Amino acid sequence: MKRIFHLSSCDTCKRILKELQPLEDFELQDIKTEAITPEQLEAMVALSGSYESLFSKRARLYQERKLKDQNLTETDYKALILEQYTFLKRPVILMEDAIFIGNSKSTIAKAKEKIHS
Template sequence: MMADSVSVEVVGLPYCTTCQKAVAYLEERGVAIQNFRDVKTQPLSRAEVEELARKVGGAEKLFSKRAMKYRKMGLHEQQLSEDDLLRHMTEEYTFITRPVIVRGDRATAGFSAKRVDELVG
């Protein structure tokens, strides 16, 4: 069991199955979810996207190449700079890898039990 004092913020979509899995996983471990931010109804500002990117270890780690628009917009054929990635994630929430689990100054993007354990352990 984790210490009672561990709490996180989750950034994602309520109907996203990966986000639901992550929330269930956190709850099983007794981790309090302080806030669930729905990026569709509460879009992230550019500053917030930059902050999340910094916490997960860079825009590359936060950016989702699985987003349907990634290929539609032809982004897979472009060399995207850090600035491009941040701009796309700010303009289009589906480019943000879900969920982002934030604990203080660190965060992990996408659900991986191992990475979540490292974050909250």
């Protein structure tokens, strides 16, 4: 499976998708209009190793709910990501045996190299 979980209203995601072109054989999933399923999240965790690695601590709701003051468990991270799309660090690029999470330059460079190799 080749899939990119992104937010179509996010300028950073738009820039990254443009940078990664061409994206032949990739399915693009706008997480705002097409929610992440528990199965999809499990597939991400199988490659990433933890729910926390997929969790965005930059999300506005993270600040509003004062989640940084709590001791969140892997179960909490999972529930929050499934509850609200903004808690997923994005984009998440899935390719059979590889996952690239977030928008750091090094992550995107590695994803681009893997996509075009």
